[in-house]
Amino acid sequence: MRKTAIFLFVSFCLLLALPAAAQDTSAPKFDSADCMFTVPTGQKPDCGYVSVPEDRSQPNGRTIKLAVAVFHSDNPNKAAAPIIYLEGGPGGSALEYLSLTFADRYAELLKNQDVIIFDQRGVGRSEPALDCKEITDYTINSLDKILTIDEAVQQGNDAATACANRLAGTGVNLGSYNSAENASDVNDIRIALGYDKLDLYGISYGTKLALTIMRDHPEAVRSAIIDSIFPPQVTNNDAPLNFERSLSVLFKGCAADAACNKAFPDLEKVFYDTIDQLNANPATFDVLDPTSHQKLPVKMDGDSFAGTIFQALYATEIIPSLPKNIYDVHNGDTRFLSLWTLLELSQLDAISIGMNYAVQCTEELPFDTTTSIDAVLAKLNPKLVGFARRNGIDDSQLALCSTWNKAKPNPIENEPIKSDIPTLVVSGEYDPITPPDYGKATAANLSKSFFFEFPGMGHGVIPSSPCAFSIAQAFLKDPTTKPDASCIADMKEPAFIVASATTAKIDLEPFTSDSGYTGVKPKDWKEAAAGTYARGSNPLDTAAISYQVLPGGNVDLVLPVLSAQFGIKSDTATTHDANGLKWRLLSGELQNIPVNLAITDDNGKIYMILMLSNAEDTDALYEALFIPAIDAFKIKP
Structure with missing residues (x-):
């Protein structure tokens, strides 16, 4: 979870699919249009759409529209290559809340080069967007229900199937919403805008997309920055094991901190006991529906509590408070759970979940089997199995994916990518979904790469770390030279919060x-x-x-x-x-x-x-x- 979440949450509290056209076989071009998002203060981007084939294997097929914004640097000595941001997810929108993220994430980059921000195919402001109202409705309607694991899996699958059938019924070719087509889209954006080379900057799934671009369109890339790496040779099947690894880092980190260990002893036992406690007697509280502003009753069991901690570990800024949050929930204080639930509800529209299913069912789940899924569940701490199955680590997903994509997967989508393109590879120590080992394995196949691991950091390192950002800036100035990373030595483990925080002086x-x-x-x-x-x-x-x-x-x-x-x-x-x-x-x-x-x-x-x-x-x-x-x-x- 990035800083966007902070402003989405506060703004909520305070202020409480188009048909595709026939394909144009000419070179891709940029069609100017009014900006389809709230423009950041002080900026004047060029906005518009780039039309691309939905399925490049069908030369006379449909086209789709990619929403693109180009922010031009006013530096007369700016770099020739722009930087293009590749959002995570898959299915996350980079444009949806750009007015809230621009200053922290892109403004400094704009001082030295143009910045391109776009919504990937099937996402956000691009057309069509693979949004799934069926899944959103299921999420809202199940808030006050305690479902068995099998019931939750079945009802979630039913909602995903209904979404796939509806989208397919509108003519969407779901099998074409994948990383290879996405990578070709980026190349077409480059051509349409008239740039010779690109600097790639991807976070999470955006790193997989960057690697795919490096594989399929190396001629288009000057350099790449990949942050919190999800490489093609892994699948989401290992996600619960990565969560368990991150939990272990948290438990050991607190135990090694004298104040944290004194305030929250036996944190690991308390966490797993809380899962049992809430599975036996779920927590109850109310949240506000971000759309209707009406109170919604919530019942949260232990599996969902585990899911909340999983999501919270993404956020570097909240890791220091997690031991206290875990203890608070264990002692019956539901404030953390209610605030986090509200935060997640306020972001339901920030991801086109259909794109997520389309990608996973094209290039991840086809490489899993019942045997491989069962092996992960058998290796996992038994108290996390409910969390895992409720979040897609279940062999029923194999059948579900036949609704989203019936084609056989291309074996190349499960192979490591080798490249000599200069690449900066960064990972966070606490990352619960893309562990540092993913970054190390990826860097090993990139002959001109530099890998750095950042202590105390979660998912999405560069936006949350001035040190990591300075390293990224140095790399962009000269991608062939290892950047000065001495600031990492000054970084410390999380300063765990052991009591209610005091308010700093306000200027x-x-x-x-x-x-x-x-x-x-x-x-x-x-x-x-x-x-x-x-x-x-x-x-x-x-x-x-x-x-x-x-x-x-x-x-x-x-x-x-x-x-x-x-x-x-x-x-x-x-x-x-x-x-x-x-x-x-x-x-x-x-x-x-x-x-x-x-x-x-x-x-x-x-x-x-x-x-x-x-x-x-x-x-x-x-x-x-x-x-x-x-x-x-x-x-x-």
Whole structure:
């Protein structure tokens, strides 16, 4: 999970398939169009579509449209080759939340070269997108149900089958949504945009795509950066074993840390006991439906708890709090589970899950057998078998895949890729899905590669590590020379959190809003949405402050609505005078998240300052941020 999740979560809390055309046999071209996503502040990309064959073996077949954005560097000495980002998943959209990820992930790269960001075939803004409402509905509808493993597997397979049948019924050739066609798409984008070579930058599945491009279109590649590597010679069948390895790193890391070991002794035993505990007596809590904003009851068993920890290990920023989170759940505190469930629900639309099934059923599961699947389950800790089977490590997937792709797999899709293209290979020590050994094995077949493992890091190293990012920048300047990686020696294991975190000092800076007011905001917090600033120290950090202006009406008219929406207790209001405005101060709780609201009206407009916080730092943020924000707020004359 990357930093995008932080802003998706905060923004939610605060702000609560087209037919394919006949194929054009001419060279690929870029057709300009309005940007199909929210453009990052201050940027002016060239947006449009590149039409490509759906199935290149059918010269007179359908075409599909790839959504592409080109950000041009204003550096007069920029590199000739642009960098093209390859999203993970498979099925993840790079464009969907680009306005939230651009500053952290791409802005520095843009200083030295053009940056190309696109949605892969079958994904997001590209057409068609292989979205599966059937699977989303199954996920939502099963939240309050405790299903046996067999029931969960069958119902999940039924939803996936229904999605495949619907997509195929619209004319989609599901067997053509694979890494080889995806790689040829990237080459066609290069040609359409007029570039001679590309620098590839892939994370997770994006690394497999990068390797496939290096294999099939080496002439198109100047260099490659692959982060959290998923090479072709492995399949997803080993995912639960990789999770168990990551858990072992976590347990040993806590045990080796004196404070963590004292606060959370026998962490491994407590984790596995919690699985048993919740399988016998599931946790119950409510979450808000990100679409309807209605409360949804949730029942979570031990297998799903294991899945939550699996997903959390992706996020480097949250690894330090995992021992405490595990103990909290074991002791009956469901706040971590409810926040994580809400986070996952808010991202259901961020991945075109049909593309995920299409790729896996074309080039991964066909190389698995009942014997190989059973062997993994037999080797796995028995208490993780339920988690594994509920997440696709089950021989029923072999039959399911016949719905998605009936063709025999190409053996090349299960073979290591050898190349002499300069490649930077990076892995994270705690990564639960693509372990460092995958990176080492991949680098061994790349004659001009540099491999680095980063301590304390999860999945997606470069976006979460200034050290890794600096190494990537050095590599891009000269891909043939080993970059200086001395900063790795200064990196440490996670600083495990053993008690409720204290709030760091907040530096406030003035700002002026286009909505007709001035105020102050935290200097180092990110703007997650217009007028909304989020601390974002980890994916579950809910601390944020939002300034909003509503036209017309008065406070008494909107308070009942706000009370219902944000859990505000309107009968406990106090008043606060500042700069000629009389504010009403209220508090409440939303999804176990403390809420503070200041509201006033003036000349037919309603002004609101809304603060979310974590339970442990509400009081500190109230004094250091909320009250100063009210005192600094002035309406422009």
